[in-house]
Amino acid sequence: MANAPLAVRPVTTKTDTRDFIELAYRLNRGDPNWVPPLRSEVAGTINPKKNGWFSHAVARLFLAEREGRVVGRISAHIDKLALEMPAEQGFGPGTGFWGLFEAEDAGTARALINAAEDWLRSKGMTRAVGPISLSIWEEPGLLIKGHDHAPTVMMGHHRPEYRGWIEAAGYEPAKQLVTYELDITQEFPPIVQRIVAMGEKSDRIRIRTVDKSRFEQEAATILGILNDAWSDNWGFVPLTQPEIDDVGKKLKPIVFEDLIRIAELDGEPVAFMITLPDLNEAIAPLNGNLFPFGWAKLLWWLRKPQVRTMRVPLMGVVKRLQSSRMASQLAFMMIEYIRRAAVSEYGASRGEIGWILDDNQGMVAIADAIESRINRVYQIYAKQL
CATH class of the missing domain: 3.40.630.30 (Gcn5-related N-acetyltransferase (GNAT))
Structure with missing residues (x-):
């Protein structure tokens, strides 16, 4: 099945949105330290009518499918306020983002990241920063240490293999965030x-x-x-x-x-x-x-x-x-x-x-x-x- 053709497409329907949300629950079900977020909260985060972040940002959600089965997801987004910040502070002109990343395998991960990058390029972006889901104030960064215990409220938790997949796509560390x-x-x-x-x-x-x-x-x-x-x-x-x-x-x-x-x-x-x-x-x-x-x-x-x-x-x-x-x-x-x-x-x-x-x-x-x-x-x- 991993050799079957992979298709990446935008989220356009209510069914797509439901599939986008549900994928995280399936892929992380076996991790005893992953805390399933409330589905209503996840739905609110990606709904422009319920998340004030969209007042100054735009986003496109993507699904990856193989033989009709959802195997990955990603968001690509542009924050207009981030574009106005000085480049020396990390973002600035030309900087777009991706996040809400989940994937079954390395091939799916690469295809999703490519899709996010293509969308950002189409909007004139020259640099991609991620994962940030969706705002820097929400769940920024990929967990690279601390997989052995559950996250606290409003903190992310990610599969360990994601690090290698993201770095294989040409990404280099920009900043580390820590908790004590x-x-x-x-x-x-x-x-x-x-x-x-x-x-x-x-x-x-x-x-x-x-x-x-x-x-x-x-x-x-x-x-x-x-x-x-x-x-x-x-x-x-x-x-x-x-x-x-x-x-x-x-x-x-x-x-x-x-x-x-x-x-x-x-x-x-x-x-x-x-x-x-x-x-x-x-x-x-x-x-x-x-x-x-x-x-x-x-x-x-x-x-x-x-x-x-x-x-x-x-x-x-x-x-x-x-x-x-x-x-x-x-x-x-x-x-x-x-x-x-x-x-x-x-x-x-x-x-x-x-x-x-x-x-x-x-x-x-x-x-x-x-x-x-x-x-x-x-x-x-x-x-x-």
């Missing part, structure tokens, strides 16, 4: 405790929880800090209001006030830290389905999650304070306050921080100071077209 894990039942080292204690004595510093009844205003505050704090990072593309609105709807059920902190300096919000209970622990047994009983189980879990792992997907300090002692102090204070709440209120014992750019010296230093270790590595590749 740590035992949060243990107090942080004495030096970190002293820094936190000093901050608590300062009249200039206030570390507050978010107010969920003011969700939109709090989201706007965090968005403002985020777009300033991350603006010089490799791969940065500003988050837009439509994206924040859609992400807010998706994440609001797992937003808990004591797990998200905003740091104020002299009354001005200057830093934030978002922590999410690992939703993957609740959805893993559902096999991607909310019905007939998954919805009730998930609602019960969401009342007051008791989890093993908490994930910190985002934190940031305004640019003017970065590389200062104040930035580190605010970060340590937020981390410590959230650590206490995670353990005492949610029964958590493990934390995961990331993703983090592997050369982000400030965040790497913080991760090292709280004695965390790298547990997952994601590789982003690039190729001239």
Whole structure:
């Protein structure tokens, strides 16, 4: 069957879309560490009416078939905001992307990547970056270390053989993203405790929880800090209001006030830290389905999650304070306050921080100071077209 003719074609019908979604469940079914995402969430990600990312991006989905059987999938996409970024920050003019990649074998992988590249060339792109699914803020990179344990909420998990197939297609590493894990039942080292204690004595510093009844205003505050704090990072593309609105709807059920902190300096919000209970622990047994009983189980879990792992997907300090002692102090204070709440209120014992750019010296230093270790590595590749 592997020698049978292979056809790659665009997704054009509802049946195609269903097949595009379902393929991942079939190909990853044998991996005990793959967490089946909710099908409704996957459908929303690729639906321009439900994903605010499409307000500044276009995408084409492809299926690979052999003898009428779907054996692979890929997306090719162009982010108009990424095109406007400086080339030295990783993207910029002429840069297109591909992602949502799944394939049964090396031949299928090559054909899919070729199809994505051809589409990008037809749109005037001169460079391809991937895998990024679909936004840099969603699931960027290919997992190359950490296949031996399940991903946390909003993190990707990929078959080990994909690395060789992508590199055989001429792709070279462009950037690595890492996550750190740590035992949060243990107090942080004495030096970190002293820094936190000093901050608590300062009249200039206030570390507050978010107010969920003011969700939109709090989201706007965090968005403002985020777009300033991350603006010089490799791969940065500003988050837009439509994206924040859609992400807010998706994440609001797992937003808990004591797990998200905003740091104020002299009354001005200057830093934030978002922590999410690992939703993957609740959805893993559902096999991607909310019905007939998954919805009730998930609602019960969401009342007051008791989890093993908490994930910190985002934190940031305004640019003017970065590389200062104040930035580190605010970060340590937020981390410590959230650590206490995670353990005492949610029964958590493990934390995961990331993703983090592997050369982000400030965040790497913080991760090292709280004695965390790298547990997952994601590789982003690039190729001239």
